[in-house]
Amino acid sequence: MGKPCPLILLVEDEPPMRRFLRTTLRAHGYQVVEAGTVREGLAQAAGRNPDLILLDLGLPDGDGLGLVRPIRRSARTPIIVISARGQEHEKVSALDLGADDYLTKPFGVQELLARVRVGLRHASQSDAPEAVFESGGLRVDLERRLVFREHDEVHLTPTEYKLLTTLVRHSGKVLTHRQLLHDVWGANYEGQTHYLRVYMAQLRQKLERDSARPRVLLTEPGVGYRLATRE
């Protein structure tokens, strides 16, 4: 883990939302600095060097994407974007530009804290994932390249395995269709979402107890997929 009291930069222009986020985060032991515009946000990000940024996509002086791009150029600070329902397009753009995760308004405290924890964990973990991943009856042994469902070994095709390990590397975090297609199949196949969906369905058939009600391989509608972590 990083500092004992991680610093979170909150970029949000709506006072009630800001108050709710500030109060909740402080109550859970985070330090909070605030900004109401893209400009202020950029200044705070440069001056305070936060551990994580919570960024609302609808800001008075820009759509928040104007903050993701410059920050990603210089730092790997995790960015979690906050957006309303129906703004899937903006969310995906922010994620493809380098944001780490998103929250859709309205969201509950549990969801907020979970996202923040995942963001901070990935930032501190650097690139080396743990050798064994476990969640909801699924166990992936990355060193031995073995996959188990409830103690039974499951055989995956090479592509399925690659897709699964990509998700494991980013466990808890959302991955957009484009990111997954890029990582598993390569840059030329970023548009072929249906292909990814078919493989995902196959993975669910093999790894979920009930593939129609997945517990581990979660769909983020309109955005991508998320591998649920044990929380």
Next chain:
Amino acid sequence: MTSQVPGGPRRRQRGELAEYIGTLAAMATATVPCLVWRARLTTVDVAMVLLLGVVVVAARYRRGPALLASLLSIAAFDFLFVPPYYTFDVHDGAYLLTFVVMLAVALTMSHLTGQILEHALEAEERASRASAVASLNTELLDATGRDEVLDALVRHVAATVRGPVSTLAAEELERDPAAWTPPTRELLATVPESVAARMAHGGGQSAGPGTPRCTDSEVLVVPLRTATHRFGLVAVRPEPPDRLPLVAEVATVEALADQAALTLERTLLAEQHQQARAEAEAERLRSSLLSSLSHDFRTPLATIEGAASGLIEEGGALTAEGSRDLAATILEESRRLARLVSNLLNMIRVETGALAVQKSWQPLEEVAGVALLRVEEQLAGHEVSVDLPPHLPLVPVDELLVEQVLINLLENAAKYTPPGTPVSVTAWEVEGAVCVEVADGGRGVPAGAEESVFRKFYRAAGTAGEDGAEAPGGSGLGLTISQGIVTAHGGRMWVEHRPGGGAAFRFTLPLVGPRIPAPPPGRDAVASHG
């Protein structure tokens, strides 16, 4: 007067010739006996007999033959009976007076006869016109629409004037002639006809043959109008072209047209009345919806405000459990408000066509999975089964929208059926589409409400939530939105009654959409489901 009518039917022309022959015969009949008994008769007797001939002719025929009879009688009288015989010389001036009297008698008689004939003819025409109008009226009583009225009119006009009959709608006539459709265009192809039509439509008076207006037109046009409405024209092209319709025939056509126009007006007014009633009904519905909507908004807001102020102001006095209850109330009510708002927003999207459907091919299982996860809490007490065949084709859908459809259907199942009721999600392939069904084992949709459940703001009877939390209290928009979304995907949505009771909501998703690009090179087959 009939004789002033330019021309007349052939029947009448033949009649006139017969009349002149009859006149000659009558005068011969009067003259010959007088000539035989000339020696025994005085000239006064002869004059009386000849006058009788003139009177008979004048009484039977009209002015022309009567005039001929009087001239013939004068000539015969002068030539045969007034001395010196066999010359037209007249020695006695008194005979001149006889000639004048004979002429005057002939003219007076023929005038009287003419009038009587005229009246009889008029009466006959009036009677035939009345019977034509009456017969049309009988038919119009049963006519329900504009087309039926015009059909009946055309048939009756055709029975009055021989020749092809058609009607021209006002809208058509007011358009530019270049935009006229075939019947109008052919009928009014030449200038005189189109001028007559314009004049008749604009001026409201008949024009063309048989009328004083636009006599060079070959088509008789009679306006279909009432005091307040203009419906167009009825047009006849009399056959053969050189036969002009009689004034009486024109009058009959006008009477028929007036009658038809009155019926058209009545039909129109009835339609307008109907429409006004429908609008009033819609207005009533709107205002009742508005009041129920404002209730739906105010109730959760009031609850939230009350609970929050309780937490702040009574914070110390509340037990931990009490505080939790108030907070839970706030959470529930704000979720209810959020659902209402998002339903209304979706409704507006559906209604204004702002629904941007972004289709992509995907497994239905994934869409259903998200929906099931979202309603997991609400359906916790129900027995939910999912049966999606493994080889169901990919469907081209906007995942967020179709997910919303499934959520709405599943939420309804949760709301309108008691806990423990089975709820099933199934799908199967039909021709060119995938059919999805969300069924429950509840009470089902009331008989007769299969269509209206999809209507905006429809709420199942007895479920409008007066008493807050217990009643389902939906917005009455879920099914309308769902149907709108399915329609935007090119599909259809309906409800069926399940054999064992309960409702089965079904919708189709046509398998048409963007082309599937070629698969990327993979080392393993896609089709094999593990």
